[in-house]
Structures are given as C-alpha cells and as structure tokens.
Amino acid sequence: MSVAVRVPTQLRTLTGGTGEVEVEGATVGEVLQALDTAYPGFGERLFDDEGQLRRFVNVFLADEDVRFLDGLGTPIAPGQTVSIVPAVAGG
Amino acid sequence: MSFVTGLRCRECGRRYPTEALHVCDFCFGPLEVDYDYERIAASVSAASIAAGPRTIWRYRDLLPVDDATPVDLGAGFTPLHRADRLAAELGLGELWIKDDTANPTGSFKDRVVSVALTKARQLGFKVAACASTGNLANSVAAHAARAGMTSIVLIPHDLEEAKVTMTAVYGGTVVAVRGSYDDVNRLCAELASEHPSWAFVNVNVRTYYSEGSKTLAFEIAEQLDWRAPDHVVVPIASGSQLTKVAKGFGELAKVGLIDPSPIRVSGAQAAGCAPVATAFASGADAIAPVKPKTIAKSLSIGNPADGWYALDTIRRSGGACAAVTDDEVLDGIRLLARTEGIFAETAGGVTIATLAKLAAGGQVRRDERVVALVTGHGLKTVEALSGTVGPTATIGPTLADFDAAVGDDVSNGASR
Numbered sequence: 001m002s003v004a005v006r007v008p009t010q011l012r013t014l015t016g017g018t019g020e021v022e023v024e025g026a027t028v029g030e031v032l033q034a035l036d037t038a039y040p041g042f043g044e045r046l047f048d049d050e051g052q053l054r055r056f057v058n059v060f061l062a063d064e065d066v067r068f069l070d071g072l073g074t075p076i077a078p079g080q081t082v083s084i085v086p087a088v089a090g091g
Numbered sequence: 092m093s094f095v096t097g098l099r100c101r102e103c104g105r106r107y108p109t110e111a112l113h114v115c116d117f118c119f120g121p122l123e124v125d126y127d128y129e130r131i132a133a134s135v136s137a138a139s140i141a142a143g144p145r146t147i148w149r150y151r152d153l154l155p156v157d158d159a160t161p162v163d164l165g166a167g168f169t170p171l172h173r174a175d176r177l178a179a180e181l182g183l184g185e186l187w188i189k190d191d192t193a194n195p196t197g198s199f200k201d202r203v204v205s206v207a208l209t210k211a212r213q214l215g216f217k218v219a220a221c222a223s224t225g226n227l228a229n230s231v232a233a234h235a236a237r238a239g240m241t242s243i244v245l246i247p248h249d250l251e252e253a254k255v256t257m258t259a260v261y262g263g264t265v266v267a268v269r270g271s272y273d274d275v276n277r278l279c280a281e282l283a284s285e286h287p288s289w290a291f292v293n294v295n296v297r298t299y300y301s302e303g304s305k306t307l308a309f310e311i312a313e314q315l316d317w318r319a320p321d322h323v324v325v326p327i328a329s330g331s332q333l334t335k336v337a338k339g340f341g342e343l344a345k346v347g348l349i350d351p352s353p354i355r356v357s358g359a360q361a362a363g364c365a366p367v368a369t370a371f372a373s374g375a376d377a378i379a380p381v382k383p384k385t386i387a388k389s390l391s392i393g394n395p396a397d398g399w400y401a402l403d404t405i406r407r408s409g410g411a412c413a414a415v416t417d418d419e420v421l422d423g424i425r426l427l428a429r430t431e432g433i434f435a436e437t438a439g440g441v442t443i444a445t446l447a448k449l450a451a452g453g454q455v456r457r458d459e460r461v462v463a464l465v466t467g468h469g470l471k472t473v474e475a476l477s478g479t480v481g482p483t484a485t486i487g488p489t490l491a492d493f494d495a496a497v498g499d500d501v502s503n504g505a506s507r
Contacts, residue, residue: 009284010116019284045117055377055399056102056119060277063270065394067380085280086114087121087396088222088294 003031003076006083014041028061029072031082056087093157094131098122098298111214113297122298124155132346137317147202147306153342154206155299162208162238166201167306169193171314176430181450185460189311190433196233197468198226203303204234204292210299211290212238218289222279224272224389225254226467231292232261245275253471273394304332308339311462312349321459322355326442326466327367328390330401333358337404358405358412359445361385365414367398386417386475387437389467411454415444421479434469
C-alpha cells in the first residue's frame with residue numbers, strides 16, 4: 001500500500017526539497033524503512049543505535065502520536081498520512 | 092556587543108550559525124546558544140549590571156541578542172519577596188517568592204518573548220507566530236504590537252476567557268484550534284515548515300526565545316545580593332524554563348558573579364499532566380507522553396519537548412519532582428494569596444502546592460534558602476476559583492445587616 005509521508009524542513013535535503021513523498025508499507029515502521037531505502041539518510045536521522053526513534057523525533061499517524069498507538073508496529077489504514085515532526089518547546 | 096559564538100546541538104554537538112534554526116538537521120536535538128564566557132567575564136560586573144535598565148536587558152551580555160532598542164514592554168526585574176508567613180505555614184526557614192505576575196502581560200513569558208522578537212526582528216522577520224497555552228499568546232500578541240510586527244497566534248479552543256481576550260485585544264490573528272495544546276503545537280511545527288518567513292517563537296526562534304528564561308536566575312541571584320539559593324522550585328510545562336533557570340545560575344558562576352555552589356532544582360507538575368514527575372518517580376529515562384486533564388492549562392503539555400532535560404537537571408542537582416491534584420492547586424493559590432498577598436494563576440498554585448508537598452516530605456528542607464517561582468497572574472485563570480471564593484456575605488446597606496452577617500469577627504474570613 002502506498003502511504004503519504006510528510007517531511008519537515010530539516011529533512012527535505014534528503015527528498016530534493018519535497019515536503020511530501022509516497023512510499024510503500026503496512027505499518028509505521030515499514031514506511032519509515034521504505035523511506036530510508038527510497039531516500040537514503042532518513043534511517044540514521046530518525047533512529048538511534050538500538051533502532052528506536054530518537055528522543056526528539058515525533059511521528060504521527062493521521063492526528064495521533066504513534067507513542068499513543070503501537071509505536072513503529074502501528075498498522076496504517078488506507079488514506080492515512082504519516083508525519084515526521086521535530087519536538088518543539090512552548091507554553 | 093554580543094558574545095554569542097554560534098549554535099550547537101545539545102545531543103550530538105554539531106555546530107550551526109546564529110540563524111533561525113532550532114533543531115539539529117541531523118538528529119533533531121535542540122540547538123543551544125554558545126557564548127564566549129571568558130570575554131563575558133572580562134566585560135560584565137555587578138556594577139555594570141546595576142547600571143542597566145530595570146528589565147531583563149540589564150543582563151544583555153548573557154543574552155543571545157544585542158540591540159540598542161530591544162522589543163521591550165519592560166519585562167523582568169520583578170519582585171523577589173521574602174515569604175516568612177508562607178514559610179511558617181510550610182515549616183520552612185528562608186523562603187522567597189519570585190513574583191513574575193508583575194510582568195507586563197502578567198507572566199514570565201514576557202522574558203522569553205522580548206528576547207525572541209528582538210532576535211526575530213534582527214533576523215528580518217516581519218511576522219511573529221506561536222502555539223500557546225495562553226501566556227505565550229498574550230505576550231507574543233503584545234510584543235508584536237509594540238514592535239509593529241504582525242502576529243499569528245494559535246491556541247487550544249478551550250482556553251480561559253481572560254487569556255483569549257488578552258491575546259485578541261492587540262489586534263493580531265488569533266486562531267483557536269479544536270484540539271489539545273500538543274495538537275496545536277504539532278500544527279505549528281508543520282506550519283513553520285510551510286512558512287519559513289514567519290518567526291514562530293517556540294519553533295524556529297526557540298533557540299533564542301528559551302534563553303530569556305535564564306533571566307529568572309540572574310534576577311534571583313542579584314536580588315539576593317549575588318548569592319545563589321540552595322533550592323529552587325520551578326513549574327514544568329515543556330521543561331524549558333526549569334532547564335534554563337539551572338543554566339542561568341551555572342552561567343553566573345562561570346563568569347564570576349556568584350560563587351559556584353550546588354543548587355538543587357525541583358520540578359512541579361499537575362497530576363493531570365505529569366509526564367516528568369511520573370518518570371522521576373519511576374526512575375525512567377524516557378518521558379512517556381500523556382493526554383492532559385487539569386485546570387492548570389498553562390502547564391498542559393503532554394509531550395514536553397525539554398522534559399528529558401528537565402528530568403536530567405532535577406536528578407543531577409539532587410532535586411525532586413512531584414505532582415499535585417487540582418484541589419491541591421486551588422489550595423495552593425489560596426494559601427499564597429492568604430499568606431503573602433500574591434494572586435497566582437493555576438501554574439503558581441501548582442508550584443506552591445508542590446512546594447508544600449516537598450516540604451512535608453522533607454525534600455525541601457528548613458535549613459535551605461528556597462526560591463519558588465510564581466510565573467503567572469491569577470486574573471488570567473479566575474474561573475478556576477469560581478465557587479471556591481466569593482463575598483463573605485451579601486447584605487443590604489445597613490449596620491444591622493452588617494452586624495448580623497459579619498459582626499466583629501473578621502479574622503481571615505472566619506465568619507463565612
């Protein structure tokens with residue numbers, strides 16, 4: 001299944017400047033792996049040495065942080081978008 | 092003269108120029124401002140600071156932007172009150188309240204926004220934007236008006252009425268988003284990618300913005316005659332303020348304005364949004380995000396960007412972190428008002444109630460010089476107190492009515 005992934009400014013150097021790309025995958029983890037295959041460099045930026053999402057990387061499926069779902073194992077329904085968002089401060 | 096040498100990723104150490112950058116391109120770690128502390132030490136003194144304005148800009152040598160005419164409504168140099176009556180109630184010794192209700196828009200956010208918009212203007216931005224739980228919204232809208240900048244403020248749809256009015260009155264764009272603050276923040280992070288010409292104070296100029304919180308530490312030290320406290324109690328939302336207060340004291344020691352000494356830093360959260368306190372209690376290293384549910388809306392950040400750093404700061408300093416219920420928050424607001432004459436918003440209630448809890452548990456000690464941060468004004472969140480305070484009696488305009496309802500017993504509203 002083809003899934004749309006939204007890419008933040010900081011990572012658009014990897015996609016040739018594009019803010020949204022399409023890759024294949026059935027889960028969030030598969031999609032992020034496919035992203036690294038299609039656009040090498042995503043993997044080392046998103047994941048730490050143990051294969052976990054880095055501390056300051058937030059990944060959303062539709063409107064929900066995947067940490068509230070099943071993390072990288074979360075299955076993706078047709079039409080859902082995956083968004084990569086850096087953590088921001090505020091208040 | 093600015094003493095900034097560049098930006099540096101707090102996680103992986105990669106270096107960046109002093110532009111509108113907030114996260115490391117490589118690992119998404121937050122960027123920190125680097126300074127030449129040797130040159131600052133040679134330039135700054137207690138006397139040079141004392142000769143400066145009675146605002147945060149008296150500490151300009153230790154801020155990431157230098158501008159002869161900063162975007163300034165007079166933020167900072169708020170009172171530090173010795174709080175003997177509150178200390179007596181809590182069984183503490185030397186207790187001080189840093190009263191940031193006295194800032195121009197009624198919260199500590201004026202410190203960070205004054206720094207952020209001064210830097211944003213210097214970088215050429217014409218538009219100031221933010222995601223906010225309310226206090227930041229008030230401050231961005233006001234400072235943007237002051238600077239002649241356009242403001243775009245995004246807030247959760249269910250904010251306190253005063254915070255919405257106090258934002259909208261300045262005439263900028265205010266967008267209420269159906270969702271939590273974390274939803275609004277995420278939208279802002281995505282908007283920031285689409286609108287690089289807008290200065291989102293908590294996104295692309297966050298690196299500079301967050302440095303403004305150091306001025307809390309600078310003022311506390313100066314107001315204590317250049318002595319450090321032993322223990323500070325700080326509310327936690329994103330975790331940035333707590334981290335920067337600790338950084339501020341560290342910088343003062345680095346440039347020789349205070350003697351280096353261990354300062355314990357403790358964190359305060361509401362039980363309905365306590366991701367940092369929960370991690371502290373369990374010993375965890377990762378902060379698990381939560382869905383906030385508390386009257387302390389200004390602290391309702393379920394996914395705190397600097398939560399891990401706040402936790403690390405607390406642990407390294409030997410401090411503690413605790414969470415209090417909404418009822419305890421209301422008790423905290425009334426306790427501070429009754430004993431010290433300071434009316435705090437719900438976040439201040441969180442700080443005071445947590446201080447009480449940590450004092451009762453022995454984590455904040457009687458032999459320590461303690462400073463508690465009260466970061467926002469109570470008028471912003473009056474609805475939180477509705478039904479808990481009000482007139483002692485409602486009477487006709489006659490002596491008889493007064494005697495019947497109140498009589499001679501007027502001590503602390505005891506006749507109510």
